[in-house]
Structure formats: structure tokens, C-alpha cells
Amino acid sequence: MTVMDKEARVSIEALGDHLDETVALQGWLYNHRSSGKIAFLQIRDGTGVVQAVATPSDVDAATWEKIQSLTQESSLVVRGVVRADPRSPGGVEIHLANLQVLQLAEEYPLALKEHGVEFLLNHRHLWLRTPRQVAIMRLRDRIMRELEDFLRDDGFTRVDTPILTPNACEGTSSLFETDFFGHPAYLTQSGQLYSEATAAALGKVYCFSPAFRAEKSKTRRHLIEFWMIEPEMAFYDYEDNLALQERLVEHVVDRVLQTCAEELETVGRDPAQLERIRAPFARISYDDALELLADQDFGIEWGEDLGAPHETAIAGAFDRPVFVERFPAKCKAFYMEPDPQRPEVVLAADLLAPEGYGEIIGGSQRIADYDLLLRRIREHNLPEEDFNWYLDLRRYGSVVHSGFGLGIERLLTWVAGLDHVRESIPFPRMLNRLSP
Amino acid sequence: MTVMDKEARVSIEALGDHLDETVALQGWLYNHRSSGKIAFLQIRDGTGVVQAVATPSDVDAATWEKIQSLTQESSLVVRGVVRADPRSPGGVEIHLANLQVLQLAEEYPLALKEHGVEFLLNHRHLWLRTPRQVAIMRLRDRIMRELEDFLRDDGFTRVDTPILTPNACEGTSSLFETDFFGHPAYLTQSGQLYSEATAAALGKVYCFSPAFRAEKSKTRRHLIEFWMIEPEMAFYDYEDNLALQERLVEHVVDRVLQTCAEELETVGRDPAQLERIRAPFARISYDDALELLADQDFGIEWGEDLGAPHETAIAGAFDRPVFVERFPAKCKAFYMEPDPQRPEVVLAADLLAPEGYGEIIGGSQRIADYDLLLRRIREHNLPEEDFNWYLDLRRYGSVVHSGFGLGIERLLTWVAGLDHVRESIPFPRMLNRLSP
Numbered sequence: 001m002t003v004m005d006k007e008a009r010v011s012i013e014a015l016g017d018h019l020d021e022t023v024a025l026q027g028w029l030y031n032h033r034s035s036g037k038i039a040f041l042q043i044r045d046g047t048g049v050v051q052a053v054a055t056p057s058d059v060d061a062a063t064w065e066k067i068q069s070l071t072q073e074s075s076l077v078v079r080g081v082v083r084a085d086p087r088s089p090g091g092v093e094i095h096l097a098n099l100q101v102l103q104l105a106e107e108y109p110l111a112l113k114e115h116g117v118e119f120l121l122n123h124r125h126l127w128l129r130t131p132r133q134v135a136i137m138r139l140r141d142r143i144m145r146e147l148e149d150f151l152r153d154d155g156f157t158r159v160d161t162p163i164l165t166p167n168a169c170e171g172t173s174s175l176f177e178t179d180f181f182g183h184p185a186y187l188t189q190s191g192q193l194y195s196e197a198t199a200a201a202l203g204k205v206y207c208f209s210p211a212f213r214a215e216k217s218k219t220r221r222h223l224i225e226f227w228m229i230e231p232e233m234a235f236y237d238y239e240d241n242l243a244l245q246e247r248l249v250e251h252v253v254d255r256v257l258q259t260c261a262e263e264l265e266t267v268g269r270d271p272a273q274l275e276r277i278r279a280p281f282a283r284i285s286y287d288d289a290l291e292l293l294a295d296q297d298f299g300i301e302w303g304e305d306l307g308a309p310h311e312t313a314i315a316g317a318f319d320r321p322v323f324v325e326r327f328p329a330k331c332k333a334f335y336m337e338p339d340p341q342r343p344e345v346v347l348a349a350d351l352l353a354p355e356g357y358g359e360i361i362g363g364s365q366r367i368a369d370y371d372l373l374l375r376r377i378r379e380h381n382l383p384e385e386d387f388n389w390y391l392d393l394r395r396y397g398s399v400v401h402s403g404f405g406l407g408i409e410r411l412l413t414w415v416a417g418l419d420h421v422r423e424s425i426p427f428p429r430m431l432n433r434l435s436p
Numbered sequence: 437m438t439v440m441d442k443e444a445r446v447s448i449e450a451l452g453d454h455l456d457e458t459v460a461l462q463g464w465l466y467n468h469r470s471s472g473k474i475a476f477l478q479i480r481d482g483t484g485v486v487q488a489v490a491t492p493s494d495v496d497a498a499t500w501e502k503i504q505s506l507t508q509e510s511s512l513v514v515r516g517v518v519r520a521d522p523r524s525p526g527g528v529e530i531h532l533a534n535l536q537v538l539q540l541a542e543e544y545p546l547a548l549k550e551h552g553v554e555f556l557l558n559h560r561h562l563w564l565r566t567p568r569q570v571a572i573m574r575l576r577d578r579i580m581r582e583l584e585d586f587l588r589d590d591g592f593t594r595v596d597t598p599i600l601t602p603n604a605c606e607g608t609s610s611l612f613e614t615d616f617f618g619h620p621a622y623l624t625q626s627g628q629l630y631s632e633a634t635a636a637a638l639g640k641v642y643c644f645s646p647a648f649r650a651e652k653s654k655t656r657r658h659l660i661e662f663w664m665i666e667p668e669m670a671f672y673d674y675e676d677n678l679a680l681q682e683r684l685v686e687h688v689v690d691r692v693l694q695t696c697a698e699e700l701e702t703v704g705r706d707p708a709q710l711e712r713i714r715a716p717f718a719r720i721s722y723d724d725a726l727e728l729l730a731d732q733d734f735g736i737e738w739g740e741d742l743g744a745p746h747e748t749a750i751a752g753a754f755d756r757p758v759f760v761e762r763f764p765a766k767c768k769a770f771y772m773e774p775d776p777q778r779p780e781v782v783l784a785a786d787l788l789a790p791e792g793y794g795e796i797i798g799g800s801q802r803i804a805d806y807d808l809l810l811r812r813i814r815e816h817n818l819p820e821e822d823f824n825w826y827l828d829l830r831r832y833g834s835v836v837h838s839g840f841g842l843g844i845e846r847l848l849t850w851v852a853g854l855d856h857v858r859e860s861i862p863f864p865r866m867l868n869r870l871s872p
Binding site: 029129159179197202209427 | 445465509511544562564569573588591593594596597601613617619634646804826831832862863867868871
């Protein structure tokens with residue numbers, strides 16, 4: 001196996017700049033068919049797929065022989081002339097003149113036919129090579145980039161929070177534990193508490209890292225390991241927080257539409273569903289949401305948190321993202337600021353995506369008052385001494401502040417219109433899935 | 437505590453755009469001094485520090501009284517006129533007209549004097565508020581942004597690799613283990629093997645995530661939890677790999693110089709040390725490095741890996757970053773491609789930063805041949821069945837490919853000229869340090 005002449009390398013996405021030139025490209029054989037008179041090779045290189053066409057009169061007999069013996073996913077270098085072809089996806093095809101086989105692949109397990117999901121997940125390292133999975137990964141990359149660009153351009157500083165944490169703050173039942181040189185350590189479920197500290201240092205911050213929930217949930221929305229971006233803003237109140245979320249989601253969707261038309265087409269996503277995503281989003285109070293659910297006989301009581309079926313029903317009543325807001329304090333986390341008008345509810349909102357995709361963001365204004373926060377920690381039976389550093393943030397220059405967590409895989413699942421969150425991450429970790 | 441009128445908010449970094457206007461700004465009192473005749477308040481808001489000046493004739497008696505009672509880190513809103521002042525860091529100061537104290541802070545543990553390192557680390561959540569730590573975090577953010585921007589603009593796709601992995605590929609001694617619903621799982625030490633799979637799907641990829649080494653090392657270069665960016669490129673050989681590393685490091689250093697002059701000054705870093713970082717970097721073979729070390733009586737034998745003192749000595753012989761290359765196969769990982777001219781060494785290089793900072797990058801060309809890779813796995817006594825998916829990458833369209841891992845904290849420690857890696861991450865995890 002040798003690398004081809006470096007000077008001649010052209011990527012498939014750049015072929016349009018080389019019309020009627022002889023180029024060399026390197027990649028893998030995705031698909032091929034051949035009669036005795038003409039052969040079509042579909043070649044992928046990570047930047048796209050292009051068709052190379054060969055006839056026995058264009059190439060020598062040995063090359064024609066080689067073409068007939070090719071197997072799916074063989075690695076190769078093809079040389080030939082780039083010709084415009086309006087019927088082709090990229091608008092070009094290659095008239096093949098020369099073929100170098102780098103490696104003739106063994107019989108490929110993921111032949112181009114239907115496969116069961118477990119089989120595909122067992123071969124995730126190969127499944128990722130298909131055009132659909134490549135498109136999803138490109139959409140994921142785009143979304144991650146746009147989220148960070150938007151925040152940084154808005155004055156945010158990325159400040160990373162730790163994965164290994166010393167405290168099982170909210171019980172150990174959904175935590176992964178490990179031994180840290182003789183002390184128990186837990187994998188983070190959220191960087192928020194740490195981000196509240198860094199917001200008091202840098203004003204507007206975000207963390208962006210994997211998070212872990214050892215929940216025995218087996219739904220199309222749950223991953224054990226997932227990525228979350230968590231902005232936290234000093235001096236932002238509840239309304240500032242929602243307005244930022246609207247701008248951020250609108251921006252990301254807009255940028256996906258501008259830059260990823262091809263990827264959306266590949267995954268079969270109708271852009272019209274995304275084009276109508278415009279701020280301001282809809283809003284419904286928790287109380288009103290419960291009335292809406294009562295009409296549909298869900299039997300949920302005031303004070304219970306919303307589950308996936310409730311979210312689907314609520315989101316279904318709106319044609320754009322909707323904030324469900326002002327939840328009962330007793331079904332939410334200890335650090336949320338009560339509504340001053342109505343202390344039994346908190347200044348918290350979940351953002352639900354349309355089309356039944358459910359929660360993509362959860363956020364709140366945080367408690368700024370030391371005494372109230374301490375009382376809540378005690379009411380929730382949390383180990384007070386473990387929260388000493390967190391209470392410090394209310395001892396030394398406490399300010400109004402707010403933040404939220406946006407789940408990358410849930411956002412991507414909605415934007416790409418996927419059926420299941422398992423396709424939204426390169427190597428999903430689920431209840432029964434730790435490999436490859 | 438109420439948020440001030442939203443319309444009037446001005447951040448400290450933007451004060452220069454409001455010369456001679458009355459503004460309101462919100463932040464924390466960093467320092468203050470007062471005589472009976474004039475008071476100086478240094479206020480920080482995360483975007484910068486500004487001095488507000490007040491005299492008894494500018495403000496009412498109650499405000500003057502309030503100013504006298506202020507404590508370090510109290511949160512406040514000040515209103516006043518922005519005046520040009522060339523002696524001030526940002527070129528402006530505020531002539532204070534009105535002061536609102538949001539919260540009068542309790543006595544601050546990190547008073548403005550010298551503190552011991554353990555004390556500072558125990559109060560990391562507050563230590564981060566100091567100008568030096570803020571500048572370091574801004575440099576970190578800038579470096580992370582520039583690394584990703586460079587790679588994406590160069591055609592790379594970010595493809596995240598998992599933290600939880602099923603195999604203890606290289607022994608369990610330096611791995612963190614956890615229970616994954618009845619199966620052992622291990623925290624990743626590197627995403628490389630997974631990135632080799634995604635490179636075969638997307639061509640040029642990188643992963644960017646925390647990584648973990650449960651090593652009992654207690655040096656100024658070691659963190660238990662650290663961030664690493666790992667590009668992996670299909671069709672890149674050894675030389676392509678080194679050229680990319682040079683371009684990437686040169687770009688990041690250049691962008692830091694362009695955008696972070698103030699932060700470099702705050703941390704006391706001489707920009708001249710960075711201005712001479714220009715590709716191509718120096719190179720020395722492992723063999724020649726050993727000769728250089730022999731002159732200094734290090735007593736290292738051929739075949740042993742380099743340690744921190746060796747790296748410092750080697751790097752000290754060069755005034756710019758230096759690649760140490762072609763290491764003995766036996767001291768490096770199993771997946772590295774042998775030098776075809778000399779199979780006892782591998783096509784691997786470590787990039788050492790100058791000024792004694794040591795390794796910031798480790799990279800190599802990867803073995804592409806199935807039989808050789810299998811032989812290496814057996815020679816290293818690795819569990820063959822756990823590498824079946826990794827071997828698949830050599831069964832189905834194997835190609836020449838290369839990659840590297842760049843440690844964020846080590847790069848930042850060098851760029852910022854820090855004495856110890858512990859300041860380069862918001863919440864360091866070290867041998868004896870898991871909190872806050």
C-alpha cells in the first residue's frame with residue numbers, strides 16, 4: 001500500500017473545480033455494477049460520493065479485469081477526467097483511465113441491503129461509513145460548531161467543568177461511581193454547579209462535555225452517555241435566559257439550513273419543518289399544560305414532573321418549539337429560584353421541540369439568596385458540607401443568575417428528523433450497549 | 437437583590453465606546469481604598485476591571501457611607517460618567533454618581549495577599565475570580581476555539597468518541613473502572629482507536645474530549661483528568677502528519693498573539709517567546725537525542741521511553757518546538773507503523789515545546805497491514821477478541837493513515853508560561869485533589 005503522488009490529490013467535494021481535468025482521487029468503493037460493456041463505480045472519500053465510469057476501450061485489459069474483481073469497501077486510487085454530469089449528485093462524474101487498488105476488501109458484512117438494528121449497532125465502526133450516517137455526523141459537527149460560535153460571539157467564555165466529582169449530590173442511584181485513589185468519585189451528570197462558580201468569575205460562561213446518567217431507561221430519547229452544552233450567565237434573570245435560548249436555537253437551525261442542504265436531503269429531512277423555526281417560541285405554563293393533558297386523559301397530578309408522553313402531547317399542540325414554564329418546586333431541582341408571585345412554582349422552563357421530539361433544553365433562574373438555598377439543601381436532605389463551596393457563591397457577592405442545559409443528541413435528533421437518538425452519536429452507550 | 441434596568445447595562449470591556457456618557461455597570465468589588473477625600477473602587481465584571489472614583493462632593497452622604505462599608509467581592513451596580521484616563525488599564529475610569537449594593541459580601545477568604553497553593557486549590561471556585569486566573573481561562577478558551585476552527589476550516593469533521601469503553605486494552609493499572617449495569621467499563625485514555633474508524637468514514641476527523649489516566653504521578657505536568665484533541669487522517673502518512681502539527685501549533689500561537697495581548701500581559705508572559713514559533717519546527721531522531729542525553733550523563737538506554745527530565749534536556753537544546761522522532765518500537769504503542777528502512781523503530785514523533793515545557797503532542801502513522809497489526813496485538817498480549825472491530829479497519833479497505841493527540845493543558849501551560857499544569861484547567865484533578 002503506498003500513498004499516491006501527493007500533488008495530484010483531489011477530494012470528491014472539490015471535483016467541480018477541476019472540470020475536464022485529469023485528476024486522481026483516493027477513497028473506498030461504496031457500490032459498483034458492471035456489464036461487459038460499461039462499469040460504474042461509486043467511490044466515497046469522506047467528503048462525498050462520485051461515480052466513475054469505465055469502458056473496455058478506455059482502460060487496458062488488466063484494469064478492466066481488476067474492475068470486475070472489486071469488492072465493496074476496497075480502498076483505491078482512481079485517475080481520470082472530470083466531466084460535468086447534471087444527473088449526478090455532485091454534478092460531475094469521472095471517466096476512469098487508471099485504477100490502483102490499495103486493498104481488496106474481504107467480503108463486507110454490511111452489504112447494501114437491509115440489516116437489523118442490533119447488527120448495525122454491533123458494526124457501528126463500519127455502519128458509520130454509509131452516506132446517511134456520514135450526513136448525520138456532519139450535521140452533528142455543524143450544530144456543535146454553531147452553538148459554540150454563537151455563544152463566543154455573544155461574549156461567552158468556554159470554561160470546562162470536571163467529569164470526576166467528589167459528591168453524590170442527588171443520590172447515587174443514577175450515578176456511575178469509580179475509585180479515585182481510595183476515594184469514591186462520580187461521573188458528572190451536569191456541569192451546572194461548577195459553571196455557577198465560573199460565571200461569578202467570567203460573567204457569561206458555558207461548559208461543553210459528556211455527561212452521564214446511569215438510568216435504566218430504554219426509550220428512543222435516552223442515552224447513558226451524552227453531550228451537553230450548559231451556558232450560565234451572571235446578571236441574567238429568567239426572561240433573559242429564555243430569550244437567549246430562543247436566539248441560540250433559531251441561529252443553529254438557520255445555519256444548518258444555510259450550510260447543510262445536502263445532508264438534510266440525504267437523511268430525508270424536509271427543510272420546511274425547520275424553516276418555520278423562528279423566535280419568539282410558544283409558551284405554556286405547567287398549569288395550562290396540565291389542563292391540556294387532562295383533556296387527553298393522561299391522569300397526571302399537579303406536582304408530578306412531565307414524562308416523554310406528556311411532552312409529546314404538549315409539543316403536538318404547537319407548530320414551533322414551546323417553553324413549558326413555572327413548574328412546581330417540588331418536582332424540580334433544589335437550586336431553582338421560586339416565582340416571587342407564587343413561591344410554590346419555580347422560574348424554570350423546559351424547551352420542547354415540535355413534531356413530538358420532546359425536551360431539548362432545561363433551564364432556570366438559580367437561587368441567589370444564601371438562606372433560601374441552605375433551606376432547600378436541608379429540605380432535600382442533601383449533605384450540607386458537600387455544598388459548602390456552592391454556598392460560598394451566595395456568601396461572596398451573590399447575584400441574579402440563570403442558565404440552561406442543551407442536549408446535543410436530542411437537538412440533532414430533532415433537527416435531522418431521526419427516529420431514535422442512537423443514530424445521533426458516533427458510538428452510542430445505552431442500557432444494553434457498551435461496544436464497540 | 438434586583439437586576440438593574442436592562443437597557444442601561446454596559447460591560448467593562450465596552451466602556452471605551454461610551455466616553456463621557458453616563459452608564460451603569462454591574463459587577464463585583466475586586467479592591468478598594470479610600471481616604472476621607474476620595475475613594476477608588478476596582479470593579480470586575482468578567483469582561484475586565486475598571487476603576488470607579490468617588491468624592492464626597494460627587495455623591496450624597498448615604499452613598500459615601502456605603503462606599504466606606506464595602507467589602508471585597510460585594511456585588512454591586514455603579515452608575516457614573518465614563519472618562520478617558522490613559523493611566524488606567526482599559527484607558528477609562530468611571531466618575532461614580534450612584535452605587536447600589538446587591539449583596540455585601542462576608543469577609544472574603546481570598547483577601548488580596550499571598551496564599552499557599554493548597555489553600556488556593558481548596559478555594560478554586562473563588563480563586564478563579566482573580567485577574568490572573570480569568571486571563572488563563574480566556575487563553576484556554578482561545579486555544580480551544582482556534583484548534584477547532586483551524587481543523588474545521590481545513591476540512592476536518594469533529595466526531596466524538598466515547599468516554600465509557602468496554603475494554604482494558606492496555607492493562608487496568610492506569611484505568612478508572614466503573615460498573616456499567618453489571619459489566620466493567622473503563623474511562624477512556626484516548627479516542628484514537630475510535631477515530632481511526634471514523635476517519636475511514638469521513639476522511640479527516642478529530643475528537644475532542646476529556647481523557648483519564650489513573651497514574652500515581654505527582655509532577656507539574658500531570659493531571660488525572662485532562663482534555664485532548666485528537667485528529668486522525670485517512671491517506672496521511674508520517675510526513676503529512678508532522679506538517680499538519682506544525683501548521684496547527686503555529687496557527688494557534690499566532691492567533692493567541694493577535695487576540696490575547698492583554699491576557700498574556702496579565703499572566704506575565706513575554707510575547708517574544710511566542711513570536712518566534714514558526715514552522716518548520718526542529719527535528720531530532722530518538723537515536724541522536726540519546727547521544728545528546730549521554731553527553732549530560734542521563735544514563736538512559738536505547739529502547740527506554742523518554743521521561744520528563746529527558747524531554748526538558750532535549751527541548752533545551754532548541755529555541756523552537758522540536759520533534760523527537762523514530763522511537764524504538766518496543767517503547768511505544770502496538771499500533772504504530774514501523775519505519776520501512778529500519779523496522780526496529782516506528783514512524784512516531786513527540787512534539788516538545790521549548791523552555792523546558794516538554795511533550796505537547798504525540799503522534800504516529802498507524803499500522804495499515806492486517807497481519808502485522810494482529811501480530812503486534814499478540815506480541816503485546818492484548819485480548820485479541822476485544823480488537824476485532826479495530827482489526828476490521830484493516831480487513832475492509834485499509835489505507836495509510838496517521839494522527840496525533842494534543843494535550844490542551846500542556847499546550848496552554850507552555851503558551852501562558854505557567855509554572856504548573858494545575859492552573860491550566862478550571863477544576864484540576866490530581867493525585868490528591870478531587871475537589872471542589
